[in-house]
Amino acid sequence: MWGLHHSGVVAHWVDLWNNENLAQDVFLGETRVPVKILRSDHIHKAWYLLQPKGTGSKSKSDDLGQLRLKLTYIEDTVLPSACYTPLCNLLLKSPDVKPISASAAHILGDIFRERYEAVLPMVRLLLYHNRFVPFVSAVAALELDNTQEANTIFRGNSLATRCIDDMMKIVGKSYLAVTLKPVIDEICESNKTCEIDPIKLKEGDNVEVNKENLQVYVQKVFSSITQSSSNCPPLMCDVFRSLRHLACKRFQGDPHVQYSAVSSFVFLRFFAVAVLSPHSFQLRSHHPDPEIARTLTLISKTIQTLGSWGSLSKKLSSFKESYMYDFYKSFQEEKCIEKVKKFLDEISSNVSKESSRQEDAVVLKEGEVQKRTQGKKNFSKRNFKKRWLRLTNRELSYHKRKGKEALCTISVKNIQAVEKLDESAFNRKNMFQVVLSEKPLYVQAGNCVEASEWLEILGQVSRCNEGRLTTYHPSNYATGAWQCCKNQSSNAPGCKPCTITMLANLQLDIDCDREAERIFSLLSSNESKLQNMEDACASMAVYQGPQREQEEYSKFTIQEPKETFRTLKQLRNIMEELRTQHNSRNTSTAQYGSIDNPIVGKTS
Template sequence: MAERSSLFIRIVEGKNLPAKDINGSSDPYCIVKIDDETIIRTATVWKTLSPFWGEEYKVHLPPNFHSVSFYVMDEDALSRDDVIGKVCLTRNVLAEHPKGYNGWMNLTEIDPDEEVQGEIHLRIEIINTDVPRKVRCTVFEARDLARKDRNGASDPFVRVQYNSKVQESSVVKKSCYPRWNEAFEFDLEETITEKLSIEVWDWDLVSRNDFLGKVLINLNALQTTLHEEGWFRLSPGKSTANIDEGNLGSLQLQVRLRDETVLPSEYYKPLVQLLCQEVKDSYKEKSIKLISLIDDTTSAECRQEVATNLVKLFLGQGIAKEYLDLLFRLELDKTNEPNTLFRSNSLASKSMESFLKVAGTQYLHSVVGLTINRIFEEKKYVELDPSKVEIKEAGCSSLHRIQTESDLIQQSAQYLQSYLTDLLTAITKSVKLCPATIRATFRQLYKRVEECFPENKHMNVKFIAVTSFLCLRFFSPAIMSPKLFHLREKHADARTSRTLLLLAKAIQNVGNMDAPASRAKESWMAPLQPTIQQGVLQLKEFIIKLIDIEEKEELDLQRALNLQSPTVKEGQLMIYKTKGKGYLLASSFKKLFITLTHDALNFAKTSYSKKSSFIPLSRIRALEKVEEKCFGNSNVMQIIYTDETENLGALYLQCKCVNELNQWLSALRKVCVNNTEMLCSYHPGVFKGDKWSCCHQKDKAGAGCDKTRHEVTLQEWNDLLDPDLEAQLIFRHLLGVRELMKEKYVQWAEQANKETPILHSEPQLKDNASQLFQILHDLEAAHNSLTVFSNVDDKEKKYLLEL
């Protein structure tokens, strides 16, 4: 059994932000912190006080996190970025909104006394042997304190207060991981009324000391146990009134917390087997399906999530193609008008959309990546709509003449024709790049639509069925918003965004097989008509080649794919290595091309070079961030691994930005999830000279001063499949619509009996439905029993589960 939490985050937009630049505007972006650790940075939206981001993220994290904070920043090229304001949502607030928090929130001013982080290790004892009784507070160490000084650290000391008496510890210089090992004693009053206060401060020579956090201990609670020891989370001080609240603008957010208790695999086997059998038996007879029951009882707002979970579940079982084929047939049975085929947001459409993202992200990047990069680099002014043409954007075409509207449109058409031609060429050459599973699924779709609409007047329908997914739901959205598909690190500016939109429209027209309705809708796209018509012919030829795949070829391609240990992530990074006693300085770094597979982390000089070295994933022991002060860069991570002699070594990777850093950390953590010897603690600094830069320990092999964070990962479409989690998510959804499914089944059965008194398939559906409802009942009972025993230790819990 595993407890898992995930946060769905959508940062929509901001409004009424204050101007931070001298031009009366700002360049805003958002930083997302979970328990004071930066996880996400949005792209910067330039020169606006009402930015739109529309960025979505899903973060897996430990169930015991405390809060998620959103900081709106103003990017500055020459100085440190300004903080505009923040929004903080605690775990308790999110738990009160099971369907998610969705709305506008006012930004609040940053209060330094509220910006605390970290934990402190204490032991509190009540000593009854002395007269008067005493309370002893032993302060051992602290970790992950806030960085208050310019050197990227703090100079912390502890102030212990009881009943107006105060004692202070020594100051530990330049450390966010200080060790004191000091004890403080106070005489206790006969009646304990005061709390023991432990405050951590950053010592400053010139200015006033900075508050780092505090812990309040209720001594009355120690009357029975007489002592308490452990790590205590530092809390903020007394918050001052935020006089600027409401005047700093606001942020529109969608945040949903989901806690899942994932049971052992055997609990989900009946549910998975029933759904798989449903898919496999769907070819035997034409009948009402459980999948139809799920489709009809799933609301529009959660259909995408349910579709994704089902696709991943069936991918893990190796029958995703069969599942999608079942959905194709169900959709075709309900459709008489070919022009509306797969245009609704049905379970079939959403499942196919999810399938393409899960199975085809690398294919998408290889097809559209070069054209999108070219558009970003060239930054051409492109506009075909006469009502939106701006002459001033073009400037002078020569020293003597300003370009006319006609000149601009003609020039724009040439640019777009060039981009469209490049993109269509990339698509037509991508048959072998397309994953075998996708090709086989499109073959089934093409075949089913051809069987349903065999007439000559519908000869384009089978092509449009394929392009409605490939072009309209896959290529076009990625072209319009490349940042959201990880094709670019930043959002496009207004000019580039317009070019991308026009190109996406052109691809949609090609995907619609140049339908008359598309031409009539936006007649100003006419200059692209020859290229679009040529593209239709190219796309038809491409689809015929794409679906020309036999079962044997599909299996051979799949086996080859499995043998190749597919790439999880790759890219060029700066590599730092440790050597001898100390750390090699920046002059020793190397730029290498790194490839992460399911087996190893490989290094080479370029993407085309032979691999020069590698680290087997089985030897990795920790994957964590490094303190900024170590390298003068905040985007450095470390890989702690064992060498051939079983000694620990460290490798440091420098990334371009915090997003790239977290993506690499996330990818590595996910492929190492089954490593059994991962470390529980690590050093966020480096061993320099004769001590660790973080906690000043002199034992190089000593235990780390901070806890590792293996659980924190970002969800990507190409994540490894997690069958138990997908089964749990499907169970949770079905449990929520169970009563609705029962009602719907009764309605269908009554309708079927009216139309056909003897319905041969109905008993089978009844049997399947009964099985499903019984499985849901059993899983619900298992969850309830585990909730009762949630406080039992792990060994006993395992024993109870086995019973």
């Protein structure tokens, strides 16, 4: 194992460690590689001697050996944030572009469809600005339009699957840690033999004992997954819910597609992959030894099969290995399918996860507030009365006092919006409104912190309601008109966009400027493909006949050539401006560290 860390802007240190079946990693040697050499345009090839830790001398050490590495050094020159605003805005409006294939984000994915990592900076930007779900829903709908059979749904390496894979790796880290890490640690540390292939058995191994060990591990992993719905991040649930809805709409005659659309991601592309390579998901610090890796491979294959939707008996006939066939038959098919179905319902249906798992309502928040009595024409202080507000995963209710019966209950699924209310509405601070199909409920919290907490928790539980509004009135309706927009119709649509509910428990450490710079670098290094796509749009706009397969631009997804061409032109103009900004920075005589020539990256 070797490690690379940055030490200031002068050099990189390369450390070599040994972790083979030892109680702790053992340091073997280190060397120093100057950054100045790596910054040059040509490829640098050289041999470096390993030195004892902290030794700066160049004397040869006979007992430390030599290390050969192949490194790629990439330097990003990040401009001030304002320089990236046009590019970010163009990418962030992608979910609203019709058709989605004409959007800047889809074009980026289309240009780099063979480079899996190229989509990552775009995904990070969309996640940070809460625009990921509408974008991935649109590209998933486009993919489903081109999917002919339900049993092949989301099985390819498409833009939709790449985006969701990256999202799950970013958002699902803590979910994996809570769900899988304890059992993965047990598997790696207990060192029980689980080989069931007769050809790979070692002398003295008992295949029945190994099969029993493997079955215990599979059951633990399977149970951990199917009982983990309450820990599934809200953003992942939102994506799964959208995929489920789109799949049902596309294949209306298939009752199982609502499950296969979700299981193809959460089992095949998330949990099974994490079990197979726990070190890649920070579940283990290092790659497991060969025997443990083999055990994890067998568990991963089993989890994929148990989690993939469909008849288990039909799957068994497709296995080439007879030992795997016998092992899978040891699981009770109906019980496994029932558990998988329940789990998939909990993470992807419109029913609240808590209410689907337990009969009793779960109290999310309660406290004393001032509530405005409905139906009154005069807005005096007497119209506001002290009430005890109580929110569960099912309903919002208010009571005369804590512990008393509810004076009124409101179903959570009927909430259309939760927004702040202008102080001028009732000349009161810390007010918010719960917008319903009838009259809104006006509430005054005890202080600004309480108001923010109510807004956040109410927004979370109602964010996926089907009747959610896109606009609202920030003030009240009085004296025959809305006080905010002066519209005289009490049923008039809102005059202000609703707040986009940020997902709880999602903390993203993302540098948007650096991600935008990476996108710019990717596009700049592939301008020929952008030009080919422009030529394809121009050709299709003039000649609408079928395109020849051997032509370069037959690889692109172009539904509306004029709209796509317009987006490409915008991209080219933005890139030209960024290129000018970079050139001006390179020739700048401003002091390094000033606002005109800021320091790039972090130093230590």
